Amino acid sequence: MDKNTIIRFEHVTKQYDDDPPVLDDVSFEIERGKFYTLLGPSGCGKTTILRLIAGFTEPTEGNIYFNGKVINNVPPNQRQVNTVFQDYALFPHLNVFENVAFGLRIKKMKESEIEVKVKEALRFVNLEGYENREINEMSGGQRQRVAIARAIVNEPEVLLLDEPLSALDLKLRTEMQYELRELQRRLGITFIFVTHDQEEALAMSDEIFVLNKGKIQQSGTPTDIYDEPINRFVAEFIGESNIVPGKMIKDFLVEFAGKQFECVDQGFHPNEPVEIVIRPEDLEITKRDHGKLQVRVDSLLFRGVHYEICCYDQDGNEWLVHSTKKVGVGDEIGLHFDPEAIHVMRLGETEEEFEKRLGAYHEVNHEK
């Protein structure tokens, strides 16, 4: 095992009573000092993973390793892990200083030492001078920081954050994204961040785990996941995408919307049915006859940075285009895209097979 690995899940299953498992045979590794995000819709099991790491619940099957040791039954306070809760879970009857000092007081630390540590933690989250404030006098963003200070004052090796930004308004949320990322770099510890917001995940993470129905669908860097989603779920969950059925004629040639296109994917069986993903921003609007695809504009929505244009081709496939060019509703236009913009997904492929095929493809590309 890599000595950089801090947490390892080995075939972990979590099941309550006879209900379908919340987590189904999940295995993954988490490395030291990185920013991880568990991304998925509600009920996908991401919070369960967090609670398993924190020690609030135990796996039904499988093992969880921390620094190489099984920690299935280790109580929460004996793990080098701390949690920032969704609603902050600050103690309303204590002021900022006492909230942060809570854990240290439980450990019966010396008063002078507590003072130093609390001040340092508050400085880390830019809350110096707020020691004597009451919690209900603080804004949402400030409460958030107090919650983080309370977690990091215990010097955990891993910090778990359970949708900590969901209660904040959009502007504050964006600010906190930068700050959390920055904080993680300064502290140099592992952050495991749970969210259902794909933008948050893409902006902050070193590595993302996309979860659905108790299984990890795909893991990788934000660009990997965005550019090469493994299946329909991931493609739809992360960003917006056009997904159409197609057929892989042979390597580097794919057929969809009644036409054949050059692409960069390979490793499929001849004439294998596949799904094609093209991101809306990779579609370029041209004159009707210059485009690779001919479509009719159905609707147009101004989004600020771009127009969101909804078109249909003659087969009835919907094409979503993000473009700064304005077009008229009902216009016949052409769509142009590069071969690199086409991403071909094999139906029902597991992550392992996907990695393998992708690896082979990279090698081939390299040789060329």
Add this chain to the structure above:
Amino acid sequence: METIYQSNHRKIAAVLSVIPGFGQLYNRQYVKGILFFILAASFFVIFGDLLDIGLWGIVTLGTQVPRDHSIFLLVQGILSLIVIVFGLGFFAFNLYDAYKNGQKRDLGLRLNTLREQYRTLVDSGFPYLMISPGFILLVFVVIFPIIFVVLLAFTNYDLYHSPPAKLVDWVGFQNFVELVNLDLWRKTFINVLAWTIVWTFGATTLQIALGIFLAILVNQKDLKGKAIIRTIFILPWAVPAFVSILIFSGMFNESFGVINKTILAAFGIDSIPWMTDPFWTKVALILIQSWIGFPFIFTMTTGVLQAIPDELYEAATVDGATAWQKFTKITLPLVLYAVAPILITQYTFNFNNFNIIYLFNSGGPAVSGQNAGATDILISWIYRLTMTSAQYSKAAAITLLLSLFVMTVALWQFRKTKSFKEEDMM
């Protein structure tokens, strides 16, 4: 900015209004002026006699028996005072109105027509119009008796100075001095005050502690049958307090009561003098009050407990807090902060909890050398003084002291409580 007046109508109108209505007439508001004058005149016609007798009566409290009834004179005197306050209020409004309208004329502004005056009266005066019946009722039902008691405390109204046979006199602070100087009164006052305090803190604290303790116990996650347990614990609340007290009074009966005869006997314990020994009566009272009082605290605490998010406890678990630390550092402070104002009302309630004292043992047993029973609290002692020994003025004096005491404590406590300042704790 200094206003420049073109004339001096405002001062002339105000001075003329010393006779109500004349200022308004001067301002050429004839209807209003006449109305004001008629009101003022009828005030003197209607209340003339009352004021005459009342003011004389409240000063002298009567000079001749049996013509003068001191207490009736006192009552008439208080009524006169109230009437005078209303009259002065009207007079002040009359002056103000004359001055204001005079000022308007000085500034060259047009005065409101009668119709406009009627409109403003109906529009802005409507709330006052609506609350005035309640306000007047309040004055006679609440303020009048308060004034009566305050004044009574400075008279010698008792069995030996009772009209119509005798006159009552003003005696200044004599009642208060006697409460301190005369042995009988001092001893009784100190004993009753001491027991009142012990009773208030003992009974209330016990019922609060019991309520909170049971609420936390029943709130445990893995407890089965919470609903039925909670229902049972709330039942004592459903029974009217006086019924519970009377039943307990029977149960604690020394010779026939089920507690001595059956329960204690089953454990081989001798009969306990629940009704005749001061100590045991006090114990019984505190136990009964805990029984009656805890369901309310229990219910409230249960509500507060359910509002504490689980995450708080998880956060504490991460920090390694033990169950006891979670209780003392999270549960208890949160519960106390949330219910503190209501706890104070519980203390003040028991401070004046006449029902249980009177219904259980009528404040008894009797104690030699004092004129209150062993379990009399201030309020029941006042009742005893008024209703059985006709010590009206002393009772009034004690009532004054008691009110001052309760008001001071209540005010101080409320200001001190955190939840008084911050309402959105959770």
